Amino acid sequence: MRVISADELGPVLDYASLVEHIREMFAIECTVPVRHHHSIVLEDQPEATLLLMPAWRAGAFIGVKVASIFPGNVARGLPSVNATYMVLDGETGAPLALIDGAELTARRTGSASALASRYLSRADSAHHLMIGTGTLAPHLIRAHAAVRPIETVSIWGRTPEKAERLAESMAGESFAARAVQSLEDGVGEADIITCATLSTEPLVLGKWLRPGQHVDLVGAYRPDMRESDDEAVRRARVFVDTRGGALIEGGDVVMPINDGVISAEDIQGDLFDLVRGASAGREGAEEITLFKSVGAAAEDLAAASLALQRT
DSSP states (O other): OEEEOHHHHHHHOOHHHHHHHHHHHHHSOOBOOOOEEEEEOOTTSOOEEEEEEEEEOTTSEEEEEEEEEOTTHHHHTSOSEEEEEEEEETTTOOEEEEEEHHHHHHHHHHHHHHHHHHHHSOTTOOEEEEEOOSTTHHHHHHHHHHHSOOOEEEEEOSSHHHHHHHHHHTTTSSSEEEEOSOHHHHHHHOSEEEEOOOOSSOOBOGGGOOTTOEEEEOOOOSTTOOSBOHHHHHHSEEEESOHHHHHHHOHHHHHHHHTTSSOGGGEEEOHHHHHHTSSOOOOOTTOOEEEEOOOOHHHHHHHHHHHHHHO
């Protein structure tokens, strides 16, 4: 059985290629059960989460990711998310590879948001706001820049020093990166707004949004967490990565639905619909679009299969 490390994934999972590979995975028949989601209660620490995410294409590959989310790791200076991905032969079930799941997850998450952006953001989007400075942030920034002509990236974080460091790490990219102090001003200036945090309270407020923006919500992976308020959801045309996952776990849509702000029928489509043409995506330059991602096992399988092809 092959072991593919994080260092090996970087050169083979470039964002442009991975965006296209994920698109192809959503276009074909792929079995994606709703992921297993287990809470782990820890003494004197934030609640942790264990995720089991299977997906397969019969006769090709079977994949399963085991991921853990420990918010308390932030205080330890450790990544909040750790994961391992196993690939099995789709005909025999024999194990083929064990892949670093953290790097795979970060790259496919950024690429899935970028894929949604291809359908939902304006084609001339040039200013990207990144809310959050964690592990996912640089991947989301670079993935969006792979599909849109991004010239400026603004970065906001609860800890300004982390935002400054992330901006400095982007030196030499095709865009200019800067840290911003005002979240409201950052939202107002951006064409694409990405939020990847562990927040339980809204950060992106609907009253700050202007026509033509695209909101990309990646954090808030539990139904009691959210990164946008009711007004943001009410003003936007809402899309999700998968209906099955988002309607169970995505607090940014679950809470507004439960409170009667929107209904499940107001969700315009998921990545399957967008890729297969069942949903048109953005329909006008002035509309506000919102994409809620909770992570889909099809994305992991796409990334793993591409890694196997290229290593």
